[in-house]
Amino acid sequence: MKAKAFINQAKREAKLIDALLLARYMLVIHDHKMISAEGETWELDFSSELEEIDAALQMAGIDTTQPTHAPIRWRKEDE
Numbered sequence: 001m002k003a004k005a006f007i008n009q010a011k012r013e014a015k016l017i018d019a020l021l022l023a024r025y026m027l028v029i030h031d032h033k034m035i036s037a038e039g040e041t042w043e044l045d046f047s048s049e050l051e052e053i054d055a056a057l058q059m060a061g062i063d064t065t066q067p068t069h070a071p072i073r074w075r076k077e078d079e
Helices: 003-030 049-061
Strands: 032-039 040-043
Touching: 003 049
Parallel strands: none
Antiparallel strands: 032 040
16 A cells, blocks of 8 residues: 555545544533423433443553543634
8 A cells, every 4th residue: 555545545434433422522522411392301312322432442452441521623724
């Protein structure tokens, strides 16, 4: 594999990992919250989704046992 192709593949994989980490963070902060609508109340449970994301991240070599930091969204200069 040529160096440029390897670098491009690594960049794509990094974006996928970043997206999985963001999704995991969002699910963790909303997991077990109580929701009310139309007179009914229930608890959100994202445990199966979190297990799938954790398995994918662990296959990529990411340690999911460490605390997750809040994602930082950098604003574009023109916004």
